[in-house]
Amino acid sequence: MPTSSDAVIRLDNVSKRYSLRAGQESLRSLVGAWGSRLLRRNGSDSGQDHFWALKDLAFEVRRGEALGIIGPNGAGKTTILKLLSRITPPTSGTITLVGRSSSLLELGAGFHPDLTGRENIFLNGVILGLTRRQIKERFDQIVAFAELERFIDMPVKRYSSGMYARLGFAVAAHVDPDIMLVDEVLAVGDAGFQRKCYDFIHAFVTGGKTTVFVSHNLYVIEQLCDRVIWLDGGQIVMAGQPGRVLPAYLDHMDQKALVSKTTAESVDGHLRVAQVDFTDAEGNRREAFTTGESITINIKYQAERPIASPHFVLGVVDAQGGPPLFLASMLVDGNVPPSIAGEGVLKCKLGSVPLMPRVYYVWGEIWAADRTRMLMKWQRLASFRVSGTGEEPQQEVGKGSIRHQRVDAPIRVPYTWDY
Amino acid sequence: MTLLAGFRELYDYRELLQTWASREIKARYKQSLFGFAWAIFQPLAFSAIYVLVFSYIVKVPSDGIPYPIFVYSAILPWTFFARAVVGGVPSIVANINLVTKIYLPRAMFPLAAVATHFVDFLCGLVVFAALMVYYRVPLNPTMVLLPVLFLIQLLLIAGVVLGASAINVFYRDVNQMTPLLLQLWMYACPIIYPVSLVPDWLRPWYLLNPMAVVIDAYRQVVLKAQLPAWDHLGMAALISVAIFVLGYVTFKRLEGRFADLI
Structure with missing residues (x-):
């Protein structure tokens, strides 16, 4: 250089x-090392x-x-x-x-x-x-x-x-x-x-x-x-x-934060989430999206026996941790499938997701028909990435721009100024 | 070459050595009732015990010198030696958080331990002066040799403490062995008995112990107004210098690995 x-x-x-090796060595270990060296002849300096x-x-x-x-x-x-x-x-x-x-x-x-x-x-x-x-x-x-x-x-x-x-x-x-x-x-x-x-x-x-x-x-x-x-x-x-x-x-x-595939099981073991993936508006499977795109979360499940009115709750969580940024919850909207049985796919379409570039996790839980018993506890299911805003910043990029683009607030809501 | 650079660096950090030593002293006596009095009291108490046992019960001869001042004149330099070693050997391990976090010449830790016990030694000298007045020991011209004797002792202490404290980082056994070895070493010195009691056949070997020679020499120049035997003193000086160099070289060779090992 x-x-x-x-x-x-x-x-x-x-x-x-x-x-x-541990820092503390007693005299005995020194003597022991000598002894084993005498016995084995070649020193074990193998790099382990x-x-x-x-x-x-x-x-x-x-x-x-x-x-x-x-x-x-x-x-x-x-x-x-x-x-x-x-x-x-x-x-x-x-x-x-x-x-x-x-x-x-x-x-x-x-x-x-x-x-x-x-x-x-x-x-x-x-x-x-x-x-x-x-x-x-x-x-x-x-x-x-x-x-x-x-x-x-x-x-x-x-x-x-x-x-x-x-x-x-x-x-x-x-x-x-x-x-x-x-x-x-x-x-x-x-x-x-x-x-x-x-x-x-x-x-x-x-x-x-x-x-x-x-x-x-x-x-x-x-x-x-x-x-x-x-x-x-x-x-x-x-x-x-x-x-x-x-x-x-x-x-x-x-x-590195992207987790490839997660499976999850219900508390009683009768319901399994086998795979979670993401598709765009055209139905193509993707793991990276741009800000403002529509994202569909596909949940492939296996039910060993018919389950009546399972209430699914999904949340999008910042990869840094913290509470969900937003939820899609059947407990709230009441839009519950009457019954699920065998293998099937549940789709949840998020329209125009206002997320800034970085990695997000999808967490989920499933509640029973009575809405008091939990079938599957809240856990991480999959991750996706938002990789670009789809628009270049108008302002000259200087110190602090990465912070604003990449590290600060995760959600971008469309806005206009009026003055 | 690097050894000399090490000395030079220590000299540059002399204010730290001084501040560190005074920190040790302040911290040692901070929450204690009698504070500095302990520095005087300990050797005095040991002397009193020895006087009781070896003067009143077992009648140990003391070359015609009153036993209390005979024993105290040896206890004082020995206490300095023993306590500096006991304090200095674990000094690097005890300051792990500094060794792994901040750079400073590592030799500072054991040397500061020596310095703090030197201060105790000075306090003990006050008592010794009082004893000299009490037993009417005159000031002898032979006492001009005291700085030379002290220097030999200091080199010996520094060498032992430097070497042992460095090895103690790798093998804590050193710290465990220290009190035992010191006990042995103490009996190998003319502290409670005079050199004249040592059998003739043993004496050449006995006087290879530099601490024995130095302690006896202290007594000779202060209490007997005699000059020490030059051949023995020269040998003791040589051995002390050798131990100092050995201890310092050992320390320098090992100190790079302190922060990784602790």
Whole structure:
């Protein structure tokens, strides 16, 4: 990869291997290992007892750049930050860092519960590389930032977890490093303090300092970062501008969220939902639709014996979870089939579905004729994807557009402005 | 080369070492009634027990020195050694959350344990000064050697604590063995008895224990106004330096794996 002279962070073919064996080994296990080695002669270094958290990773971060690292759990994101903050060395490869770095990996990690807030500010500040003089100069700012003026001479073990985290962030924020390494710390404290942390980091980034973020919060990544690395299995899947990488990442996660086929059974076992699929207005089977299209949910059932008046309830649920976005319920509309028996297909046609692009789940339940007994409990049946609005945004796409297109409100209701 | 860089880094972090040590001391005595008095009381109490047992019940000779000051002069450096080791060996494991979350020179943890017990040692010196006044021990010119003796002892402590604390991360057995080994080691030092009681055939081996030589030398220069035997002291210094280097190299070799293993 090209080497630019203003790179302040550089990774060359960095790999990190972790042992899968438990950390605690007693002397006996050491002796035991020797014994078995003597017996078996060839060491069992087959690769089953370790895994590679990072593999031949190479990238640079230029001075003043804000780099975001995204990826599913276990992709190696936190390992990168641990390597960059020198907590653990790479198994192979080299890491170069120019300037003083500060990591917001764990807030208040160095606090001692028995010491007061004041004593801990000095302790933590020194741990993070400040001199006592610098801390004295910044002390009032730190306390004001943490909003803990009244509690500063109280042992931190009596702090609430929010106060603890606030003090931790306040100290870390006043180290004034050249490079800041941030790992999911924006989730501390109440909304007001989160805003404050966000603003602080924003000011740090726009002030021309170098930052590396690890986050699952794509809002934050999109808002703050100039460049994003998408990591999976310890390797780079894609790197580039957020506007390019984030949609690709979201598409990929959508694909993974699609469940292929679900079968469900009634409580007594006499009724089975064998398959659920989706068709469009022309009756073609599809799993991807555009916003505003009509979607028909086809439920193939098998009833071992005739069932009178089964009440079907279907709901469309956001893949992120939460309550159903809307329901189609025979309990409400009373439009109930008189009886079902053997194999058959029940169709539910949703006209003009106002969903924004992402993955949705169809959940369902079935009630008996008396409407008090449940035949099949509420469960996930299938998933479908909405993959495009069918119209291009009129506004120039800039920061925040992905958030509005992809992450915010799931439902789009047709609207007009009048002014 | 990297070893020297490690020393340089430790020097850069000296404020942290100081702050960390004072945190340990503050936290140790925070919710205790007698606070710092414990630092003085413990070696004093042990001395009193030894005086009772080995001076009144078993009559152990003490080279003509009053037994209380004879035993206290050895208990003081030994307590420093033993408590620094007991405190230092588990220091890295005890600070897991820092080792895995923040970078700082890891040698700081065991060395801070040594520093905190050094403070206790200084408190104990006050009592020793009082005893010297009480038993009318004059200030001898041989006492200028004290810093040299102390340096040898310090290197030994640092070497043992660094090496043992690093190995303890991998094998917690070290921490379990520590009190036992210290007990053995204590009897291998002239604390409750004088070196003159050690049989002649054993003495060359006995004096390979640097702690035994240092303790005896303390007594010689302070209480007897004698110069220590240079050959033994030189050997003790050599062994202490070797243990320090070995401990430090062991520590440096293992420290990269701390965060992954804990």
